[in-house]
Amino acid sequence: MLDGLRGVAAFLVVFHHISVNWSRPLAGGFVAVDFFFVLSGFVMSQAYDERFRQGLGVWRFAQIRLRRLVPTMWAGVLVGFLIYCLNYPDLFAGVIMGAAALAFIPLLGISDTLFPLDGVQWSLLFELFANALHASIFRLLGEWCLGAIALIALAMFAMGSYATGSTAVGDTTATFLLGFPRVVFGYVTGMLLYRSRLRHSLPHLPAAVPMLGLIAIVMAVSWKFAWWSQMLAIVAMPFLVLAGTRAVTTAPDLCERLGRLSFPIYAVHLPVILFCSEIFHPD
Secondary structure (H helix, E strand, O other): OHHHHHHHHHHHHHHHHHHHHHOOOOHHHHHHHHHHHHHHHHHHHHHHHHHHHOOOOHHHHHHHHHHHHHHHHHHHHHHHHHHHHHHOOOHHHHHHHHHHHHOOOOOOOOOOEOOOOOOOHHHHHHHHHHHHHHHHOHHHOOHHHHHHHHHHHHHHHHHHHHHHOOOOOOOEOOOHHHHHHHHHHHHHHHHHHHHOOHHHHOOOEEOHHHHHHHHHHHHHHHHOOOHHHHHHHHHHHHHHHHHHHHEEOOOHHHHHHHHHHHHHHHHHHHHHHHHHHHHHOOO
16 A cells, blocks of 8 residues: 555656646645655665664665666656757756766755756655665664654754745755755654554554545645645654555555556656646746
């Protein structure tokens, strides 16, 4: 069921970027990225905590994660590079941006967007950062310590995003530093959800409950586009992941396909949307 939720979240991010560029609804879909952060902490704990206890090393874990994430993200960068070359004559700048993106180097102070060829890459950079902390430090900590880290990160994230007026932070030079508490809160909360025994005592839910809940939260943020509504949505994301762990679906194959498609769609969609925006809504 979590695979199906991952797919829904990916499409909500797509609709968010369509809304930004073509003035359509679901502009609040960026909060689905925070759902991804929570889900990542849960899934990584589920998949690797026991393997860490059995001796899986940090370097081997890093190899596994890079092999999983990097090729698909590079495909998105390639699409962005090709579209950039079709729209702009400055090939040298495109090569520089492409090389930086392939190496996951954000263009801090050079570009307002950290990764101009494929803007969503910022979230993968921060997820890899959280993965590194998980493998080296977080997996060794108890629940009380992780809870304190999550609360501190939430407080830092809330104060910083309040100052900017939005929780959509971490993807630009101006808000880059706020990406760290943003991902740490979500990821560590996901780890705590996996360790929690509460999820085993919850009743089973229809699959529609967490899916419609995620869509409803995004629609509410889109309707009341304010800092406080965005923050409430982010705080609600762990509960959606928790509900997803107890959800029962009658279409497991569909959920599995949605899960498999979610990352490729997420990695490639933004350059395509921007390209279509240039064609249909030129300045």
